[in-house]
Amino acid sequence: MKIALLGYGRMGQTIEKIAVDRGHEIVLRVDKGDTEYDITKADVAIDFSIPDAAFNNISNCFYHQVPVVSGTTGWLDKYNEAVSLCKEKKGAFIYASNFSLGVNIFFELNKSLAKMMSQLEQYKVSMEEIHHTKKLDAPSGTAITLAEGIIDNHEAYTEWKLNDSSGSSLPISAKRVDDVPGTHTVTYESEVDTLMIQHKAHSRQGFALGAVIAAEWLKEKTGVFTMNDVLNIG
Numbered sequence: 001m002k003i004a005l006l007g008y009g010r011m012g013q014t015i016e017k018i019a020v021d022r023g024h025e026i027v028l029r030v031d032k033g034d035t036e037y038d039i040t041k042a043d044v045a046i047d048f049s050i051p052d053a054a055f056n057n058i059s060n061c062f063y064h065q066v067p068v069v070s071g072t073t074g075w076l077d078k079y080n081e082a083v084s085l086c087k088e089k090k091g092a093f094i095y096a097s098n099f100s101l102g103v104n105i106f107f108e109l110n111k112s113l114a115k116m117m118s119q120l121e122q123y124k125v126s127m128e129e130i131h132h133t134k135k136l137d138a139p140s141g142t143a144i145t146l147a148e149g150i151i152d153n154h155e156a157y158t159e160w161k162l163n164d165s166s167g168s169s170l171p172i173s174a175k176r177v178d179d180v181p182g183t184h185t186v187t188y189e190s191e192v193d194t195l196m197i198q199h200k201a202h203s204r205q206g207f208a209l210g211a212v213i214a215a216e217w218l219k220e221k222t223g224v225f226t227m228n229d230v231l232n233i234g
């Protein structure tokens with residue numbers, strides 16, 4: 001499979017190694033300042049760029065009917081617009097705030113736990129995410145997906161806020177520590193005990209492998225999909 005990498009930073013470079021190991025060819029590496037390129041050389045594009053660039057990168061793929069997988073976070077105010085454009089242009093698209101298998105299982109566990117805990121008023125939920133200091137957005141896309149999973153399944157919460165537990169808000173704390181690849185913890189606290197679930201990435205390998213598997217899966221398809229479709233879970 002011929003792959004275009006849109007964003008050639010930490011994730012782009014990690015994806016390149018895994019993709020080549022799996023027998024794929026990288027035909028395009030697009031980074032900051034690259035405007036003139038032929039995306040149609042690729043069978044599929046993988047976007048891990050920056051919040052300000054993701055929507056344009058993705059739209060360009062739709063205009064040229066190149067299937068696109070995006071893991072860039074912090075641009076989701078334009079997600080619905082991207083979905084509409086994908087359908088209009090008969091493109092193929094997968095966005096995931098986190099491509100690792102472990103986190104996608106964690107998303108499902110989080111939803112089931114929220115459903116059970118909704119009946120137990122004595123427990124208050126909070127969330128913490130820890131990432132490296134180079135991260136541009138906060139809270140992380142993964143923390144937002146986890147928060148949405150709780151809000152959809154727990155009667156006491158209607159929105160999430162950074163460091164704010166007032167009213168029906170689910171508080172998220174975002175910490176930035178050296179080289180941490182990504183740790184997410186959901187905590188339910190009562191007066192008598194604490195229940196925690198946590199996912200801790202040891203490196204970027206899991207994110208990158210998931211993105212390549214998603215690209216392999218998407219290559220011949222048309223439509224808008226999620227990692228639950230790729231992994232057949234949820």
Ligand SMILES: NC(=O)C1=CN([C@@H]2O[C@H](COP(=O)(O)OP(=O)(O)OC[C@H]3O[C@@H](n4cnc5c(N)ncnc54)[C@H](O)[C@@H]3O)[C@@H](O)[C@H]2O)C=CC1
Pocket residue numbers: 006007008009010011012030031032033048049050051053057070071072073074096097098099100207
């Ligand atoms: N969904 C997931 O599983 C994961 C998502 N991410 C997200 O992926 C994104 C990238 O993460 P990293 O690789 O760690 O960041 P990075 O900062 O190492 O790489 C981003 C690259 O995008 C480049 N860039 C800037 N403008 C661009 C443009 N217009 N077109 C193409 N590239 C452009 C930058 O020069 C940089 O090389 C972030 O939003 C991060 O939150 C990161 C890890 C996993």
Ligand SMILES: O=C(O)C1=N[C@H](C(=O)O)C[C@H](O)C1
Pocket residue numbers: 073097098131135136139140141142143181182183207
């Ligand atoms: O920026 C990162 O590094 C990561 N970003 C994603 C997010 O915002 O959730 C996924 C992962 O946690 C690493």
